Amino acid sequence: MNQKQTPLYDALLQYTDRQIYSLHVPGHKDGLTFFHRAQPRFQSLLQIDATEIEGLDDYYHATGVIAEAQALLADLYGTVKSYFLVNGTTVGNLAMVKAALRPGDRVLVQRDSHKSIFNALKLMDLRPVFLASEIDPDTGLAPGPSKETVAAAIRRYPDAKALILTYPNYYGMANKDMAEIIKFAKQKGLIVLVDEAHGAHFIAGKPFPESTLKMGADLVVQSAHKTLPAMTMGSYLHINTERVLPEAVEAALEMLQTSSPSYPIMASLDLARAYLAAMDDEAVSAIADRIAAFKEQLSDIPGIAIASSRVHGQDPLKIVLRGPEPGFSLQERLIKAGLYPEMADPFYVLFILPLDDRAPFERILQAMRQAFAGMSGEKTAAFKANGLSLRSDAPIGELAVGFREMDVLDKETVPLSAALDRVAAETIIPYPPGVPVLLNGERVTAQHLEAIARWRTAGAKFHGLDAEAAEATLTVYKL
């Protein structure tokens, strides 16, 4: 297929040319009716903020320009069928789980999944078995479960229908075992679903890690808006299998998404696909070289180092930076200098670079040098010393109560010291690696409590636990 084509975007241009006046939604009338002061800024985008009128196709029953644009997407990624999503990978995760599974099914799920995966499990009333991620000893980050953990879980739960994994992690780390895991799980008859939110650009080839689409994952969701030049909320869902029918995916998408899909978002997905398709080896090398040079110059700033794993793959577009101060304070310095990182944790700040060699790297470096000037002290050893000892969770574990039960049970708050053997009614996540120590619905073990204590001593920040309080508490179910 001709990947230079952009059928959806072109149809919108024709629409803007032909239309005398909008007699349909949206109410801004192609931008003519709008809050005056903001009109100049919004105008050009509002002109293509159309709706499903003649010539612009029907998103849920696409046969025209949306179908053509999605066929180009499937052609580029080499899939059976691919879809534009207008509510991010969040809805993609919900939809793929709904399409592939039935209520009550047993599923093997990476424990440190995005909350949309947890919501999908709950929505579908599935019976999850959680698989703990390894902790990379060099960085303390969690790339996903090992092949040994996955194999053991498949042996222990032969009734499991699917394996749900995240790849790469937020920091761009790509599990070295992923290809083997997918192959093995498929051999054993499991459907493999992958949240590849941060890997939409991986099909551009080396030096990017390999996409799980190439490894044979059955359904894959990618946030085009995270690493491709697409608008926020724009994602792709790919069917890479005969085992899940397009009708099932389409029914789930229609149920979970808006009935008024955003044309600017969809057009940006069409254009992001064409942008990626135009990226030949030479363009990819130019980007990789530019980033490598940028990283080298960044590492020359006194006190600054770039975290990397000797074991797992790393997406060059993600830079995980550490220094003599906690990640949060490095982030504060950067913001004062006019640079907003993607995120910070107690150890690192994370930058996401563009799929483009024309980023103003010199200007960025100049601002960073200024931000980090005068920092002194040892580069933080991060998790080198204590990474593996902070591993808190059993490699394979089930919930003590089902999702439906959770909704009706009463809760109470108890001191953490009195929580042993109770069932947690909240999830506790220390950062990094952002891996839950304790999941909502899990029975609290001595191992959990020891791990939480170790994290607190290490000065970790938590979601779901007031670590600063004199006596930490935990919300539990009254059983």
Ligand SMILES: Cc1ncc(COP(=O)(O)O)c(C=O)c1O
């Ligand atoms: C691993 C992962 N999955 C899913 C999501 C949700 O993606 P979206 O923002 O496209 O809905 C995110 C967002 O941060 C994510 O990091």
